Amino acid sequence: MTPLLDLQGVSKSFPVRKTGLFGRHRNEVKALVQITLDVYKGETVSIVGESGCGKSTLARTAGMLLAPDSGTVKLNGRNVYGLRAREKLALRRQMHLVFQDPYSSLNPRLSVGEIVGEPLIIHKVGDARSRIEKVKKVLAEVGLQPHHLNKYPHQFSGGQRQRIALARALILRPDLIIADEPLSALDVSVQGQIINLLADLKKAHHLTYIIISHDLSVVSHVSDRVIVMYQGRIVESATAESLFQNPCHPYTQLLLAAAPRLREAPRRRVRDHAYETAGIVPDQTGCQFAPRCQKTQEICGLAPPRLESAPNASEDHQVACHFPEVI
Ligand SMILES: Nc1ncnc2c1ncn2[C@@H]1O[C@H](COP(=O)(O)OP(=O)(O)O)[C@@H](O)[C@H]1O
Numbered sequence: 615m616t617p618l619l620d621l622q623g624v625s626k627s628f629p630v631r632k633t634g635l636f637g638r639h640r641n642e643v644k645a646l647v648q649i650t651l652d653v654y655k656g657e658t659v660s661i662v663g664e665s666g667c668g669k670s671t672l673a674r675t676a677g678m679l680l681a682p683d684s685g686t687v688k689l690n691g692r693n694v695y696g697l698r699a700r701e702k703l704a705l706r707r708q709m710h711l712v713f714q715d716p717y718s719s720l721n722p723r724l725s726v727g728e729i730v731g732e733p734l735i736i737h738k739v740g741d742a743r744s745r746i747e748k749v750k751k752v753l754a755e756v757g758l759q760p761h762h763l764n765k766y767p768h769q770f771s772g773g774q775r776q777r778i779a780l781a782r783a784l785i786l787r788p789d790l791i792i793a794d795e796p797l798s799a800l801d802v803s804v805q806g807q808i809i810n811l812l813a814d815l816k817k818a819h820h821l822t823y824i825i826i827s828h829d830l831s832v833v834s835h836v837s838d839r840v841i842v843m844y845q846g847r848i849v850e851s852a853t854a855e856s857l858f859q860n861p862c863h864p865y866t867q868l869l870l871a872a873a874p875r876l877r878e879a880p881r882r883r884v885r886d887h888a889y890e891t892a893g894i895v896p897d898q899t900g901c902q903f904a905p906r907c908q909k910t911q912e913i914c915g916l917a918p919p920r921l922e923s924a925p926n927a928s929e930d931h932q933v934a935c936h937f938p939e940v941i
Pocket residue numbers: 628629630643644645663664665666667668669670671672894
């Protein structure tokens with residue numbers, strides 16, 4: 615079976631210029647390093663990791679908005695960055711991105727009807743009358759009323775705005791929705807409603823999701839597969855169940871320790887000191903996590919660990935660590 619989305623060895627760096635005490639220097643941030651990832655139709659894949667680890671860069675690269683420096687991105691088997699403009703537009707209908715902040719991602723000058731209906735105009739779908747009907751239908755699907763059509767984003771709450779963003783994402787009936795932290799700007803009470811809405815929409819439209827979050831607990835119960843990122847790399851990838859039962863990477867264990875509700879009986883407390891040292895650490899020769907890790911040995915400073923099958927875990931559980939936890 616061809617994966618719906620297929621990333622092979624995707625890397626992306628950004629140049630950074632810094633003016634410091636000793637003059638200017640150039641550097642680069644490796645936002646993505648050799649990311650390989652398959653997403654199959656119908657799956658919900660979550661990508662988690664702390665701020666700055668490259669999640670949004672991954673969303674934009676997978677979402678046809680940002681070409682990688684190297685590697686390939688395929689949607690339905692077609693290389694998305696090797697296409698001509700018209701082919702790219704056609705392929706773009708098959709996926710849609712939803713961004714984190716519903717306050718800034720919706721154009722304040724456009725009415726809800728215009729925001730939600732705009733993709734129909736861009737892709738030249740139907741006439742004016744049929745577009746309005748489509749917009750009304752999709753608004754109902756996300757729990758909004760037909761009279762909301764003529765209102766403006768500022769007249770809505772955060773949760774309702776995220777519903778508007780979802781209506782816009784759905785209107786072209788895409789196969790894949792990539793949602794970049796869709797809940798983190800919302801109140802906890804509203805987060806649950808949006809999660810439920812995402813689940814309902816998935817069922818109704820046979821959608822495939824990539825949901826990005828910095829918080830494991832938010833995405834845990836809706837994901838089929840969870841991918842943990844650290845400094846631009848995938849450090850662990852597993853079914854949600856296997857990841858929570860048997861987290862193998864010390865960083866995943868740290869994330870789980872920060873969300874203790876997830877594990878019924880934590881076997882061991884992982885000290886959370888490493889959170890205090892979070893931030894951009896210069897590229898390491900060996901394992902990127904080594905400076906924060908409590909299990910480091912000599913090899914960790916010398917060779918980068920590869921993403922490989924985790925010991926004693928389910929078959930599709932992979933981890934990039936020289937000393938993965940064996941339970
Ligand atoms: N356009 C850009 N220019 C320079 N650096 C960037 C740009 N976009 C992202 N970065 C850097 O790349 C790294 C990953 O960023 P991002 O993908 O936004 O992480 P996340 O979404 O996980 O917080 C960060 O260090 C960020 O500063």
